[in-house]
Amino acid sequence: MNKKSVGQILKAMGAVNDGQLQKALEFSKANGVKIGEAFVKTSVCSQQLVSKALAKHWGLPFANLSKGEIKKEIIALVPKDVAIENSIVPVTRKGSALIVAMKGLDLMVLDNLRFLLNQQVEGAIATPEDIEEALDGYYRLTGDLSQVIGDEDKIQVGRTEYAGEDAEANDAPVIKYVTQLISNALKERASDIHIEPFEKRVRIRYRVDGVCVEKENPPKKLQGPILSRIKIMSKMDMAEKRRPQDGRIKIHLHGREIDLRVSALPARHGESIVMRILDKEKALVDLEALGFHDSDYERFQKIIKRPNGIFLVTGPTGSGKTTTLYAALKTLNRPDVKIITAENPVEYNLAGINQAEVRPEIGLTFQRILRAMMRQAPNIILVGEIRDRETADIATQAALTGHLVFSTLHTNDAPSAITRLIDMGVKPFLVASAVMAILAQRLIRILCSECKEPYEPTDVELLGVRLTRARIEGKTLYRPVGCSACGGKGYKGRRGVYELMELTPDLREMAFNKKPTMELRAKALAEGMTSLQEDGVRKILSGMTTIEEILTITHRAS
Secondary structure, three states: OOOOOHHHHHHHOOOOOHHHHHHHHHHHHHHOOOHHHHHHHOOOOOHHHHHHHHHHHHOOOEOOOOOOOOOHHHHOOOOHHHHHHHOOEEEEEEOOEEEEEEOOOOHHHHHHHHHHHOOOEEEEEOOHHHHHHHHHHHHHOOOOHHHHHOOHHHOOOOHHHHOOOOOOOOOOHHHHHHHHHHHHHHHOOEEEEEEEEOOOOEEEEEEEOOEEEEOOOOOHHHHHHHHHHHHHHOOOOOOOOOOOEEEEEEEEEOOEEEEEEEEEEEEOOEEEEEEEEEOHHHHOOOHHHHOOOHHHHHHHHHHHOOOOEEEEEEOOOOOOHHHHHHHHHHHHOOOOOOEEEEEOOOOOOOOOOEEEEOEHHHOEOHHHHHHHHHOOOOOEEEEOOOOOHHHHHHHHHHHHOOOEEEEEEOOOOOHHHHHHHHHHOOOHHHHHHHEEEEEEEEEEEEEOOOOOEEEOOOHHHHHHOOOOOOOOOOOOEEEOOOOHHHOOOOEEEEEEEEEEEEOOHHHHHHHHOOOOHHHHHHHHHHOOOOOHHHHHHHHHHOOOOOHHHHHHHHOOOO
């Protein structure tokens, strides 16, 4: 039985017509390329469709490598040099056979693999791009960072060696080193990469679950090339080393787009660079995943569905304020609602929401965007941060003229946000009437479910979070141990701890009369507000975290 050609299969799939088929055949003959490549080069159809047709032509399965992770034990079956040399990626096992993804059927490669691996090997077809990305993710950009640099004496550090925008990850050790630095940070769930030059060394640290962890340090002589490479990737001014700079890197790693926000700060021994990893897949979480207690979750849901007023989220830098606001907007984002945001910068793209970015260099400030917003007839407005009186005034006016306004503020707890707005110069009667609720939050590390162990806390520990023996009766408290699943830390992942203060008539009156924060706090607690520490205690009693972890974030605030 004759096999159908790739062109006939694509035609049967409805991907090409007779005219396009003829055009691709002519291109194939004129340029000496295979018909599949001709379809892609002439933009007749996508590489994925061509690869699927190739799979049908050879009677092989099609492997979509960008979906899901391949198990480590499967990757370990094929040595790194064998995989890279033959451009193949092991995918799974089917009975006694190992299935490997290839760009096209190559019987000689399959025979060689059977001989080298001493087992049955079957082929599957994947797109060349997916194969290359998988080889990067599973083989080329893994392992010890120091191995990438190798013998640094052999590395040339001239610009031509590492500066090319079109350079491949393998072309120069410095380029590969920086790419792997980012790749390893993603694997370790880091939120930031810190590159800090000192007198005799360069320190590299990842921030994982809010805690800085030191990594392998490159030789001091590679400081210049590494910093230059990052500045090139983030489109910063290479010549400027005396002033702070900001930039952005877009990179495709592990089969997905990753954004990095880059900040360079001139320091004593060179520029200190911090790369904040903005992973779209992990940041846009649903409200249920934030870690609200049931009672707070219900109140939060009711508050954000009100037609107007200001909802403030407060807390220090890195406490998850933006994630909470995005989760709220995601819940409220419907076709019949107009949402506009003013952010500095836009961290994540939200489908169906109009996002404006602050650009002070051309005079596009929060205030100007907010004024323009009001003429766009939005239902909901998000202001990235209220940092001065003018922004606070416009946000207040927007809330009083029928808009729902979300924003952030830097204060330690919920009640002090009222005092902060009044200190900024907003009239007390405007604060009292416009603000509907304030959410203070922190992030705490969650115990690793694989290795946490029960223990009996001491009286001193209990006293630290105001817990009594009677309250822990019948409850099990846990402590961290450390295992391979959590990298030996005992903690894996983070959740929010919250303090949600709704403005009742009594609290509005106190705000109007400029009462001090302590009085506002006492009143809010008397009216049922759960403090940050109390919400932390609920999470200790549920076995989610530890007394030690709660003390690190609430002993000052409560």
